[in-house]
Amino acid sequence: xxxxxxxxxxxxxxxxxxxxxxxxxxxxxxxxxxxxxxxxxxxxxxxxxxxxxxxxxxxxxxxxxxxxxxxxxxxxxxxxxxxxxxxxxxxxxxxxxxxxxxxxxxxxxxxxxxxxxxxxxxxxxxxxxxxxxxxxxxxxxxxxxxxxxxxxxxxxxxxxxxxxxxxxxxxxxxxxxxxxxxxxxxxxxxxxxxxxxxxxxxxxxxxxxxxxxxxxxxxxxxxxxxxxxxxxxxxxxxxxxxxxxxxxxxxxxxxxxxxxxxxxxxxxxxxxxxxxxxxxxxxxxxxxxxxxxxxxxxxxxxxxxxxxxxxxxxxxxxxxxxxxxxxxxxxxxxx
Numbered sequence: 001x002x003x004x005x006x007x008x009x010x011x012x013x014x015x016x017x018x019x020x021x022x023x024x025x026x027x028x029x030x031x032x033x034x035x036x037x038x039x040x041x042x043x044x045x046x047x048x049x050x051x052x053x054x055x056x057x058x059x060x061x062x063x064x065x066x067x068x069x070x071x072x073x074x075x076x077x078x079x080x081x082x083x084x085x086x087x088x089x090x091x092x093x094x095x096x097x098x099x100x101x102x103x104x105x106x107x108x109x110x111x112x113x114x115x116x117x118x119x120x121x122x123x124x125x126x127x128x129x130x131x132x133x134x135x136x137x138x139x140x141x142x143x144x145x146x147x148x149x150x151x152x153x154x155x156x157x158x159x160x161x162x163x164x165x166x167x168x169x170x171x172x173x174x175x176x177x178x179x180x181x182x183x184x185x186x187x188x189x190x191x192x193x194x195x196x197x198x199x200x201x202x203x204x205x206x207x208x209x210x211x212x213x214x215x216x217x218x219x220x221x222x223x224x225x226x227x228x229x230x231x232x233x234x235x236x237x238x239x240x241x242x243x244x245x246x247x248x249x250x251x252x253x254x255x256x257x258x259x260x261x262x263x264x265x266x267x268x269x270x271x272x273x274x275x276x277x278x279x280x281x282x283x284x285x286x287x288x289x290x291x292x293x294x295x296x297x298x299x300x301x302x303x304x305x306x307x308x309x310x311x312x313x314x315x316x317x318x319x320x321x322x323x324x325x326x327x328x329x330x331x332x333x334x335x
Contacts, residue, residue: 002049003328004206004304007037008321010044016321017048020328023302025053025083025206030095035068042076050076053172053206053304054085054154057110058103059096062133065110066117069149083172083206084110085154088237104159109133111151111167120144152206157240158189165193165203173207175306176232178277179297181241207299208306210279211287213323218282221320225281226267228308229274230254247274263311280305284323288330 004023005016013024024045026037034052041050055065065082073080086092086107092100100106109130116128116135122144126137150169155161164171171190173182190203210228212221233242233251242251254269277297280287291298305327307320 001298001300002302004049004302005321005324006053006208006304006306007041008318010040012318012321013041013044016325017045019325021048021325023049023206023304025051025304027052027054028056028059035072038068038072038080039075042072042079045076045079048079049081049302050079051081051083053081053083053152053208055083056087056091056096057084057107058086058092058098058100062110062113062128062135063117065114069118070147073147073149081150081152081169081206082114083152083154084114084168085172086160088235104163106132107153107160108163108167111153114151118147118149121146150204152204155186155190156238158185161186161189162193165190165195166197167193168203169199169201170204170206170301173205173299174232175208175210176229176238176241176278177207177297177299178245179294180277181244182297182299185240185244204301205299206302206304208304209298210281210308211305211324211327212279212281212308212320213284213287213326214319215283215323218286222275222281223267224308224312224316224320225279226270226275227263228310228312229270229278230258230263230266231310233270234258245274245277247271250274280327284326287324287327291327291330 002022005021007024007026024041026034028034034055038052069080069082086103089100092098109132113128113133113135116126120126122142126135128135152170152172153160153164153168155164155171156174161171194203210225212225214221234255242248250269250271254266257265280290305324307317
């Protein structure tokens with residue numbers, strides 16, 4: 001397994017790469033763009049894997065995804081991956097103003113259309129024909145050439161996980177993922193999709209892991225991890241996950257607290273069992289012990305030790321990122 005982290009900025013990234021971090025990821029939100037950050041990552045790293053985890057799939061055309069990757073590849077050849085996520089229906093409708101019905105089918109076509117641009121050779125027409133995307137481009141400029149950049153899908157529930165196995169190169173797991181959710185739900189679904197795919201290599205697994213380590217103030221770190229878990233679980237898309245674990249009652253309490261703006265009660269509703277199954281938090285020793293007992297709940301290839309972001313300042317997130325470097329020797333890594 002390779003140790004990774006969400007992009008912490010150029011200064012900390014240099015320290016992290018020297019310490020053994022082998023992958024960095026970035027994402028999209030209203031105040032940052034995945035591909036602008038990816039260019040920064042390429043400029044300030046030397047060996048690590050880099051890529052979006054995730055870029056909003058439907059906020060851009062397949063052309064736009066592929067063009068950004070092609071340009072950054074010139075700076076960081078053979079180090080890129082592309083993680084795509086469908087985003088919530090309301091985000092697509094209300095933020096981007098794009099259709100978002102049938103997200104699993106749309107995602108499958110988006111992967112194919114992005115690959116059509118990435119695999120395009122000079123002198124050949126770029127073609128893709130589907131229900132949602134149609135491409136027939138005659139690019140005369142000699143600027144193409146096949147790029148085999150792995151495409152991964154953010155896959156929480158069975159449908160998207162099966163699609164990742166069928167059309168993509170792997171999956172990106174959510175920070176809520178537990179051992180049981182990986183083993184009983186996601187991996188079997190990916191395997192079903194893989195059975196319908198001619199892929200020569202097994203699917204890759206990346207995943208986020210909520211990580212808050214602070215030896216000086218471990219209780220604050222634990223509270224931040226609880227708050228992050230609670231915030232994620234306000235989303236009804238994750239109801240199958242909640243039911244799978246039998247966590248309906250605490251989740252009902254935290255959702256009621258969220259509606260009233262009571263973030264302390266939200267955090268308190270996250271049980272000790274939920275915390276132990278999902279997060280790494282407390283002291284460095286606590287986090288290392290959790291890693292030792294949670295080997296099966298980690299992604300097989302790349303794990304991003306992600307600081308909590310809900311009601312956590314940028315300075316504290318940076319401190320959590322730096323503290324997570326002490327966990328590198330507790331996880332088998334690959335160069």
